[in-house]
Amino acid sequence: MILPLHLTISEQLRDRILSGGYRSGDRLPSEHQLMAEFAVSRITARRAISNLTQQGLVTVKRGKGVFVATQQKVTYSLSNPMVFLEADLDRQGVKVGIQTLVFEAVAVPSEVAAILKCSIVYLQKKILLFNGIPGCVDVTYILPKLGAAYESELRQHMTFTTLERHGIEIDKIDATISCTQADYETSAQLEVTLGHPLIVYRHTAYNQDNCAIVHGESISRGDRFCYSAQIVR
Amino acid sequence: MILPLHLTISEQLRDRILSGGYRSGDRLPSEHQLMAEFAVSRITARRAISNLTQQGLVTVKRGKGVFVATQQKVTYSLSNPMVFLEADLDRQGVKVGIQTLVFEAVAVPSEVAAILKCSIVYLQKKILLFNGIPGCVDVTYILPKLGAAYESELRQHMTFTTLERHGIEIDKIDATISCTQADYETSAQLEVTLGHPLIVYRHTAYNQDNCAIVHGESISRGDRFCYSAQIVR
DNA sequence: CAGTGGTCTAGACCACTTG
DNA sequence: AAGTGGTCTAGACCACTGC
Numbered sequence: 001m002i003l004p005l006h007l008t009i010s011e012q013l014r015d016r017i018l019s020g021g022y023r024s025g026d027r028l029p030s031e032h033q034l035m036a037e038f039a040v041s042r043i044t045a046r047r048a049i050s051n052l053t054q055q056g057l058v059t060v061k062r063g064k065g066v067f068v069a070t071q072q073k074v075t076y077s078l079s080n081p082m083v084f085l086e087a088d089l090d091r092q093g094v095k096v097g098i099q100t101l102v103f104e105a106v107a108v109p110s111e112v113a114a115i116l117k118c119s120i121v122y123l124q125k126k127i128l129l130f131n132g133i134p135g136c137v138d139v140t141y142i143l144p145k146l147g148a149a150y151e152s153e154l155r156q157h158m159t160f161t162t163l164e165r166h167g168i169e170i171d172k173i174d175a176t177i178s179c180t181q182a183d184y185e186t187s188a189q190l191e192v193t194l195g196h197p198l199i200v201y202r203h204t205a206y207n208q209d210n211c212a213i214v215h216g217e218s219i220s221r222g223d224r225f226c227y228s229a230q231i232v233r
Numbered sequence: 234m235i236l237p238l239h240l241t242i243s244e245q246l247r248d249r250i251l252s253g254g255y256r257s258g259d260r261l262p263s264e265h266q267l268m269a270e271f272a273v274s275r276i277t278a279r280r281a282i283s284n285l286t287q288q289g290l291v292t293v294k295r296g297k298g299v300f301v302a303t304q305q306k307v308t309y310s311l312s313n314p315m316v317f318l319e320a321d322l323d324r325q326g327v328k329v330g331i332q333t334l335v336f337e338a339v340a341v342p343s344e345v346a347a348i349l350k351c352s353i354v355y356l357q358k359k360i361l362l363f364n365g366i367p368g369c370v371d372v373t374y375i376l377p378k379l380g381a382a383y384e385s386e387l388r389q390h391m392t393f394t395t396l397e398r399h400g401i402e403i404d405k406i407d408a409t410i411s412c413t414q415a416d417y418e419t420s421a422q423l424e425v426t427l428g429h430p431l432i433v434y435r436h437t438a439y440n441q442d443n444c445a446i447v448h449g450e451s452i453s454r455g456d457r458f459c460y461s462a463q464i465v466r
Numbered sequence: 467c468a469g470t471g472g473t474c475t476a477g478a479c480c481a482c483t484t485g
Numbered sequence: 486a487a488g489t490g491g492t493c494t495a496g497a498c499c500a501c502t503g504c
Contacts, residue, residue: 030490032489046491062490064489065489
């Protein structure tokens with residue numbers, strides 16, 4: 001089994017990283033140094049580095065160099081009983097900031113129409129900052145009555161926290177977790193490379209009358225975020 | 234805001250895909266056609282295609298061309314009450330096949346020692362096939378007594394299904410869901426590109442006495458798999 | 467065989483970072 | 486100014502696909 005040059009180089013660098021030869025935060029050899037060390041062209045050296053960034057092992061800083069990535073994940077519990085994001089992260093010492101990009105009434109998109117029985121809904125797009133660093137893009141559709149009533153508060157706080165504060169209780173959340181790859185827009189918002197893995201948490205919240213009142217999608221950086229659950233018989 | 238050439242090209246192709254100009258399964262223009270259409274070098278054309286594959290929008294087939302990817306995800310329910318993978322997927326019309334790569338007694342790795350109170354455990358590495366196509370790499374550590382007793386059956390069936398069939402009931406599962414990017418080995422096993430997003434389901438199963446009996450990690454293709462949950466107050 | 471993508475080279479210019 | 490990575494070109498050879 002013969003590997004392409006760029007792969008043999010990136011695998012060799014990977015071994016050095018995983019074995020501790022290069023530690024977390026260390027600078028890797030520059031492109032020129034790699035060209036000399038492995039006697040390859042610049043494109044091949046760059047391809048090797050690209051292989052490593054695609055595996056999330058290193059991050060590249062323009063004008064500075066290539067550095068071994070450091071991983072530390074924040075956990076959000078899906079377990080019953082229900083816990084809200086802000087409270088859960090606060091326990092882990094993470095402060096959540098909110099930067100609302102869009103808050104407006106829109107015609108309900110067709111995918112959402114079957115869930116929220118409405119023709120007009122409020123659409124909110126926001127970026128969540130974890131300790132000041134962008135970590136999540138959230139798109140939420142809210143029933144018009146609720147969106148209109150609590151707009152100023154919704155703009156600055158998490159949706160569920162706001163609703164609960166006004167006595168609107170969430171009784172049940174249906175959720176799916178999947179993953180995708182960052183498109184250009186999202187990659188810019190979350191400050192990651194194109195194609196960076198993202199965790200998608202798609203949810204629908206119901207009130208006590210089993211009416212869907214909120215539907216949305218939270219797209220978080222896969223390298224910074226994970227979900228936990230406890231399942232019982 | 235000026236974008237690099239390769240990005241303007243890939244964004245333009247992306248629009249054509251999302252708007253339906255190119256449909257699912259269609260062939261995109263070849264590298265040479267892109268070079269002509271956008272008057273760029275081959276490297277730039279290739280970079281544009283690479284941007285699309287990194288977003289999971291297209292797949293490349295050597296000697297044939299570049300094709301718009303088709304997405305269809307299989308869902309695994311995390312919700313209570315507990316449902317096992319085989320039963321859950323069977324309901325969705327997906328047949329699960331198992332290809333065991335490793336099944337052997339090993340010294341317990343340090344990360345696992347705190348969970349399974351043992352010095353020797355059975356390690357099983359297997360690939361799960363969904364309707365014959367590789368979709369998941371599973372690494373499981375099993376208490377030695379159980380691994381030895383049911384080896385032949387464990388090799389060919391899902392762990393929990395086998396244990397339940399022998400009266401060993403799982404009472405609780407602690408799980409986390411995160412995502413990563415395929416390294417070279419995993420990318421070869423799951424037939425994806427380096428860096429492909431993967432969903433990691435890390436779990437510990439406990440019996441009625443609240444003893445951990447199984448600990449493991451299922452790494453699934455992010456483009457084929459997702460998890461669902463229902464959370465109640 | 468022609469057409470496709472995969473790998474690789476040498477060399478150029480630009481933008482950002484640091485001293 | 487020197488060093489870093491980012492973009493881009495032109496051109497070569499190879500391996501796989503299908504006719």
